[in-house]
Amino acid sequence: MNKTWIVIKHEYLKHVRKKRFILALLSLPLFVLLLVGIGFLGVIFQYDDTPIGYIDQIGLTDNSTEYQTEAPLGFMKPIEFIRYKNESEAASALEENKVQAYYVVDNNFIESKEIRVFANEAPDSSLNSDFFTFIKLNVLNELPKDLSNRLMEGASFEIITTAAEKSTRENDILVFILPFLAGFLFIMAVNISAGYLLQSVVEEKENRTMEIMVTSLSPTQLMTAKVIGNLSVGLTQLVVWIVFGIIGIAALFRLFPDLQSTRIDFSFLLLTILVFIPAFVMVAAMMAALGATTTEAREAQQIAGIFTLPMVLPYWFMGVLIGKPNSPLSIFFSLFPFTAPVAMPLRAALSSIPVWQISLTIALLFLFAIIALWIAGRAFRLGMLRYGKKLSLRDILTQRP
């Protein structure tokens, strides 16, 4: 078996088999499931399927249509509407708990816009809108079915400007959410993988196993294997989380069918991947270099935090990036290698980016990745046998291994 492969396998299994890893892997989905579960329980306990009574003095609902509220969860009973002739009838129904509340539409409703609600306890506010939907449906009843449906559902506005801004469907939440989430997941993955990598390189020094290793395989093989092995650990974690995320989104789609109209752009995905891969390698190589130059795991982890800081910077300037995706600051963020992974996909989703900017961003990222790998390689050769002694950047650049 190829020695690089042996090390990759060892590094990967070492982490994946640990209890700590499995806990970390399951903690996020479990947390999400817990939140969703609590949400569901809340709905189940709050929901009251007792019918609603109403008194319609104007006769808006004289040609009453079939309408029931949509129950929040499929298995629940929808709420019915019962019409009463006068208030005393409705009041006695309320007393006997036949209805949970009753609405009174007075003769002067058109002028006063007031509808009175009587209930034993203040009803859920969604009940009010359900009732009003019911009224609207009855009024629109005489129009053709598809027209009334369209009027009830509202319209989606597509904005097409003469400027470079891309046409965006305004109510496509995913247009914002997708790059936002992608950037977030990227930072998570980088941090997790880089953490493992850093630990693994420093451990090699702490355990003094470096000499045994480099007399068994070449330093390049060793470093490549460590980078790949530990990135795979981070990716495994990420993939598991994404799978749970997709399950979550699928569940979301069931609850909010409106989202289904969103399409995911292929060129957007391609750009994201082209930005993420070199950025991933760049950060990983820097972590490896850091691990090779420092002497203790704790110290290395503290310094590692410095790399994370610029990556999350675009989130602090989210307003600028979303509001003015072509402002100088936004352009700078999308070009600068550390902020590009978050800023570039976000800009790409909101605006058309000139080809030269995309090319420059990707070229810069690849360049930085190569430089980082080169530095890591040198730091690794120079630093690996320095026990208890730090390696400065000047040493890395000037000394002979």
Added chain:
Amino acid sequence: MNTIEVNHISKSFGPQKVLNQVSFDVKPGEIFGLLGPNGAGKTTCIRIVLDIFKPDSGSIKIFNSSMSEEKKNLIGYLPEERGLYQDINLENCLTYLASLKGLSDAESHKRINDYLVRFNLDEHKKKKVKELSKGMQQKAQLITTLVHDPKLIIIDEPFSALDPVNTQMVKDILREQRALGKTIVMCTHQMHQVEELCDRLVLINQGESMLYGTLNDVRKKYAGHAIHLRTEDQIPNNLPGVKEVKRLENHHLYQVELMPNVSTQDFLKTLVDANINIDQFEIATPTLDEIFIQVVTESGMKYE
């Protein structure tokens, strides 16, 4: 063909010159001693031979050409900085390191278990490495050095954490490996071990090669013109050919320095003629320890 050829290597770390024009050869099938006081440059020298460091100048040949990845499987190395993965169990650690020397899983499993039994580590194989004592870890490290049946064994201070029983066992193993035709380079400053085991040696001090040759050559070179003499009789002060008489550890053993023009044969005759009863008469060869101290202090003075 020499197993290792070191030709005039020099190496500096920053302003500090660690090795200066060091040369030596290691012949197949011998135990070669690489000696020197602490900080002499022994470990750096080994690391250059193993291609961990690059020399500033000079060249290395190992198995007749420069180092390559394939040759790494032919070499077993016990570094001075002992290191094993502390957080995994002993058996896994050894199997992993053996697989990196090109052994198949089945083969390494068998050999590792044989060695674990031989080294009395069998019952500890499921323990984490960090739970083992220092001596046990050193034995485990020795398994890593030998498990892939290397042609060349390079060991740095092999006896440092071992008790006398284990020291003897390691010595036996080294002799056994030599008998199998393996070449062994032993890096140490424990001179009596070298006297027992080594065929040839080089002594490095402050980065320079001070002595190089077979054990006997080196001894002879440093043998003065002196005799160890054990007798119960009084040695007269005016014996011809004698420069100085020193009484050694007990009253009956003397070290006799001879005049340069007097042979030991002549001196023996003189003693017989003087009617002195001789219990013991031998040429005084210095121990390696004495040579070592002499060389190191002399060269040290040169530098100061």
